[in-house]
Amino acid sequence: MSYAERLVARARRAKTIELVERLLTEGRVRVAGEDQFAECRKVIDYAKRH
Secondary structure (H helix, E strand, O other): OOHHHOHHHHHHHHHHHHHHHHHHHHOOOOOOOHHHHHHHHHHHHHHHHO
């Protein structure tokens, strides 16, 4: 199984798409807490790598 087919990769890709759509519609995204910030950081890092 390739990395792109793994559950974690598909979930991060979905979150990346969601975050980009929010940025396009709202112009900025507010992060409520440390946990959400860490998750957004992982999504952004994933998007930069792929």
